[in-house]
Amino acid sequence: MNYSTLKKSVALSCASLLVAGMVSAQTDSTTTTTTTTTADTTTSATTTAKVFGGRGQYKTWSIGVNVGATSPSLATGGGSNDYANHNVELGYGISIRNQLGHNFGLQLDVRGGKVSGDNSSIAGNPAAYSTKFYQATLSGVVNVATIDFIRRKNSVNFFINAGAGLAMYNPTGVNSAGVPFDFKDGAAGGAAGTGSYVKEFVVPIGAGVKFRLSDVVALNFGYTQNFIDGGNFDGLTKPDNRKDHYSYGYGGLEFTLGSKSKPSLEWVNPVAMMYDELYDAALRQEVEALKGRVTNVENAVTDLKKDSDGDGVSDQFDKCPNTPAGSVVDGSGCVIVFPKDTTATAATAAAYSNIQFEFDSSVLRTSSYPVLDATSADLRSSGKTVEIDGYASSEGTAAHNLSLSRDRANSVKTYLVNSGVAASKLKVKGYGETNPIADNSTEEGRVANRRVSFKQR
Numbered sequence: 001m002n003y004s005t006l007k008k009s010v011a012l013s014c015a016s017l018l019v020a021g022m023v024s025a026q027t028d029s030t031t032t033t034t035t036t037t038t039a040d041t042t043t044s045a046t047t048t049a050k051v052f053g054g055r056g057q058y059k060t061w062s063i064g065v066n067v068g069a070t071s072p073s074l075a076t077g078g079g080s081n082d083y084a085n086h087n088v089e090l091g092y093g094i095s096i097r098n099q100l101g102h103n104f105g106l107q108l109d110v111r112g113g114k115v116s117g118d119n120s121s122i123a124g125n126p127a128a129y130s131t132k133f134y135q136a137t138l139s140g141v142v143n144v145a146t147i148d149f150i151r152r153k154n155s156v157n158f159f160i161n162a163g164a165g166l167a168m169y170n171p172t173g174v175n176s177a178g179v180p181f182d183f184k185d186g187a188a189g190g191a192a193g194t195g196s197y198v199k200e201f202v203v204p205i206g207a208g209v210k211f212r213l214s215d216v217v218a219l220n221f222g223y224t225q226n227f228i229d230g231g232n233f234d235g236l237t238k239p240d241n242r243k244d245h246y247s248y249g250y251g252g253l254e255f256t257l258g259s260k261s262k263p264s265l266e267w268v269n270p271v272a273m274m275y276d277e278l279y280d281a282a283l284r285q286e287v288e289a290l291k292g293r294v295t296n297v298e299n300a301v302t303d304l305k306k307d308s309d310g311d312g313v314s315d316q317f318d319k320c321p322n323t324p325a326g327s328v329v330d331g332s333g334c335v336i337v338f339p340k341d342t343t344a345t346a347a348t349a350a351a352y353s354n355i356q357f358e359f360d361s362s363v364l365r366t367s368s369y370p371v372l373d374a375t376s377a378d379l380r381s382s383g384k385t386v387e388i389d390g391y392a393s394s395e396g397t398a399a400h401n402l403s404l405s406r407d408r409a410n411s412v413k414t415y416l417v418n419s420g421v422a423a424s425k426l427k428v429k430g431y432g433e434t435n436p437i438a439d440n441s442t443e444e445g446r447v448a449n450r451r452v453s454f455k456q457r
Helices: 003-038 040-046 270-278 281-305 366-382 398-418 443-449
Strands: 061-071 089-099 104-118 128-146 156-174 180-182 198-212 217-228 245-257 386-390 426-430 451-456
Touching (some): 061 104, 061 217, 104 156, 104 245, 128 198, 366 398, 386 398, 398 426, 398 451
Parallel strands (some): 386 426
Antiparallel strands (some): 089 104, 128 156, 156 180, 156 198, 217 245
16 A cells, blocks of 8 residues: 555544544533533432442443554654665554543553565665564553543543553565565575564553543544564564564544443543532531531530539539639539547647657658757757767667667757757767667667657756
């Protein structure tokens, strides 16, 4: 087929399909909007899906068919070709896609066709090739933009895709010397073929646009650049070109599978869904009911905090309301009546009385403070000199008890000096366990012997 003629035919066919798709998509979108306004019940099945309701509420599977043109050249340029002339040939394919989200899906593509080229423009070089191929690839398809997002249903989506798979092909043709070659079957009178197709890894990368014709049918136009992990796709491998490639521009139809009562996940407008959910009558009733419950809770908390008599107990728990201000109350809000102290006032502590200590301790008891305060007052007023004698009970060694008795005497001296008595008026002596005033064989006696006594001079 003549390259120029085929190119014009493919271009005109694609343009016709593009115009038809845009008109159909625009009409369908307008009809859907009108139907929603005038006959809401007819579209209720497609508006019951929830924003966070999961994929089970949508149709996610689709199958498509496509046909188009192949070429050894790439629209983006780059890479080198082993033949000067790039012919346009026929390609075709089918696809199966599972839409995983609003903008992303996984697609299995099975494609076939032919790619060819020649060196007829180079004088004396009859080299030409024609490669029949089949390939299966798995790609991720991402919807990157839409020009119709403000509508209830998207009508036009732009997408990109990339993936990987396996290509099987059989290059045939003639080399620069005019000798035929056929990788699979072998050339007549030449070397034997391999008996099978060449198998190589292939990476497809492409982009396209999709038009929604109806809830079931969409029109696709796309362009894919395919990179072969081998240099013999065109039957000729050169040192400077060990990786071949070809491109495939196509148009086709895609059919969404599943129940008519479910919308297609690919064409759902999540913004419109969220808007509908926020204005759903049942949801608004729930929100109003929730507001009422919150108000009731706030009122209950306010009542719980109310304390009319200011006694610190809320009215709900106050069993004795209207207590006088400043009253000391219990947890029920009732005034606490403290029993009166009927014991006689303790006699004034006598100065110079013995000071008692705990076992193996030189720390003053608080009960000793009145005696010490009375002793301090007399010493300061009279100017007397006093000897402070420390003692211990018989527990422990004699050396330990002697040291402990001195510590006890010094504790008393420190207290008196801090209360204003001149240190020169106080003399300290430790006697250890000597001079007991009670029997050390009993606990009562040992308690009495843990003491400090005073000698006035």
